[in-house]
Amino acid sequence: MGLVEFRSFEGSLHPCSNAILSANKYIRKMKGGSQSILVRVNDGRHYVVKLTDNPIGPNLLANEHMGSLVAKAVGLPVAEASGIMISDSFIDGHPDLWFELPTGVRRPNKGMHFGSLFVGQTSGADRPTEYISPSRVGAITNREAFLGMYLLDVWANHQDNRQAIFRRNSTNELEVCFIDHGHMFGGPEWNFQGDQGNPGSALHLELAVYTDLWHDEQVAFWISRFQTIIPDVLTSIAAPMASEWYSGDLNELLSELTDRLLHLPELVHADIEKTWHPSQQKSPDESLRLSDFGIHDLRTPDTRSAFRRGRATA
Ligand SMILES: Nc1ncnc2c1ncn2[C@@H]1O[C@H](COP(=O)(O)OP(=O)(O)O)[C@@H](O)[C@H]1O
Ligand SMILES: [Mg+2]
Numbered sequence: 252m253g254l255v256e257f258r259s260f261e262g263s264l265h266p267c268s269n270a271i272l273s274a275n276k277y278i279r280k281m282k283g284g285s286q287s288i289l290v291r292v293n294d295g296r297h298y299v300v301k302l303t304d305n306p307i308g309p310n311l312l313a314n315e316h317m318g319s320l321v322a323k324a325v326g327l328p329v330a331e332a333s334g335i336m337i338s339d340s341f342i343d344g345h346p347d348l349w350f351e352l353p354t355g356v357r358r359p360n361k362g363m364h365f366g367s368l369f370v371g372q373t374s375g376a377d378r379p380t381e382y383i384s385p386s387r388v389g390a391i392t393n394r395e396a397f398l399g400m401y402l403l404d405v406w407a408n409h410q411d412n413r414q415a416i417f418r419r420n421s422t423n424e425l426e427v428c429f430i431d432h433g434h435m436f437g438g439p440e441w442n443f444q445g446d447q448g449n450p451g452s453a454l455h456l457e458l459a460v461y462t463d464l465w466h467d468e469q470v471a472f473w474i475s476r477f478q479t480i481i482p483d484v485l486t487s488i489a490a491p492m493a494s495e496w497y498s499g500d501l502n503e504l505l506s507e508l509t510d511r512l513l514h515l516p517e518l519v520h521a522d523i524e525k526t527w528h529p530s531q532q533k534s535p536d537e538s539l540r541l542s543d544f545g546i547h548d549l550r551t552p553d554t555r556s557a558f559r560r561g562r563a564t565a
Contacts, residue, residue, distance in 0.1 A: 272366065273336035274300065277345040278373065285311060285433060288348045289373065290366075292335055297373050298366035300335050301433070302359045303495045306350055308439020312365040313497035317488060318407065318432025319367070324484040325476055327399050329429045330416070334493070335366035363493055370416040370428045379418045383425070385459035391417065391425045397455065398464040400429055402473045404453035405522045406481075406515050407508070410438035413455045427460075436508070441499040443507050454526075474515050481512055 276291035285305040291297050301312055319332035339361045342348065350357040371379035388394065397413075404413060411434035417425045437443045454461070485508060489501055511518060 271336050272298075272333055273338065274298075274341055277341070277348055280348060283431075286350050289369065290335070290337075292366065297369035298333065298335055299330075299369060299430075300337065301365045301367075302337070302350075303362060303364055304350075304357075304360050306352060307433060309498035310436070310441050310496075311433045311439045312495075313492060313499075313501075314433050314436050314439065315365045315367070315431075316492060316496060317485070318435040320488045321407075321481060321484055322400070322403060322429060322432070325399070325403065325473075325480050327396050327403065327429060328393055328427060329432075330370050331368040333366045333368065334363045337361055337364050362495060365496070367430060370430070371418045377419065379416045379428075381414065381416055383415075383417055383457050383460060385457065387425065388457070388459045388462060390423065391427050391460065392420075393427055394460060395464060395469070396427060396429075397460045398469060399473045401454060401461070402470065402515070402519060403477065404435065405519050406477060406511050407435040408437045408443060408511070409453035410434040410442075411452060413453050415455060436504060441504050470519065474519070477515065478512055482509065485509075 272292050272294055274290035275293050278289040278291065278297065281287045281289055281299055285301050285307045287299050287301045287305075289297060290300055301315055303312055305311055316332060319329050322329040323331075337359070342359055342361060346356075348359065350359060371377060383391070397415075400413060409432075411431070413429065414431040416428045416430055418428065419425055433439060485505060489505055492501070
């Protein structure tokens with residue numbers, strides 16, 4: 252096949268030797284509830300692929316797709332998103348990739364699935380890590396992105412911890428790249444009702460990454476950027492989305508998200524208040540997973556006292 256151009260999710264044209272990206276080598280299953288798989292694709296690159304009928308929920312792929320593209324559009328570092336074709340023969344040839352459920356093994360469906368371009372090397376010493384120690388936080392060159400991602404996650408009513416990959420460069424500095432947007436947008440069920448999940452749950456587990464990031468003018472900058480950019484982006488990415496990637500009411504979701512954008516300053520304020528209110532403290536076990544550094548230094552003038560804790564307890 253000759254060199255053709257195809258239209259990616261972002262609407263721009265990219266040269267590619269194949270119009271459709273399809274998996275041609277199965278590497279392994281990844282950890283995590285969605286039972287995603289690492290594959291090599293016919294563009295020669297590796298992707299973590301989430302399958303349409305995964306055990307987590309019906310809107311997971313739509314969330315990954317929208318989360319990746321919205322975050323990218325506002326300038327946050329996220330893994331590149333693509334649709335990846337998985338064929339019947341690929342699925343039949345690799346029973347290891349089938350879903351393992353309490354009720355037994357289930358065969359995934361063929362079709363177009365969601366791929367997240369693997370950040371860094373898939374093996375060897377340069378393999379990226381999800382773990383960051385408090386002592387290495389200062390080495391993250393683009394650490395300010397954690398503030399923007401937190402604010403975006405509040406807008407999107409993210410229901411899970413914020414996950415990130417850290418890649419080391421030649422001078423031993425780290426670069427963060429955000430992954431796993433499956434629980435944005437009210438979670439895989441698109442639930443915006445009631446108490447709306449867990450305030451502060453969208454923070455990264457290592458709170459030290461937020462140290463000294465909070466500046467009111469930066470917060471205002473991000474919110475204004477979101478309000479300017481997101482409305483058009485949302486419409487353009489949601490309209491052509493594959494129907495297999497969601498089962499919820501997309502129009503209802505978009506209208507909820509548009510409303511949340513208008514009220515984002517209040518939502519952020521409410522999230523901070525609830526997150527750091529003493530009644531939200533979690534069990535000692537959960538607290539122990541967190542560092543002694545961090546969010547108490549992520550300060551804002553009118554809620555400063557709430558952050559003044561000797562120990563982070565999100
Ligand atoms: N783009 C990526 N680059 C490198 N590793 C990734 C990428 N996306 C996911 N992973 C790895 O795969 C694991 C599972 O992905 P994740 O998106 O967290 O799935 P789940 O929805 O099942 O939690 C992650 O913990 C991470 O180690
Ligand atoms: Mg995950």
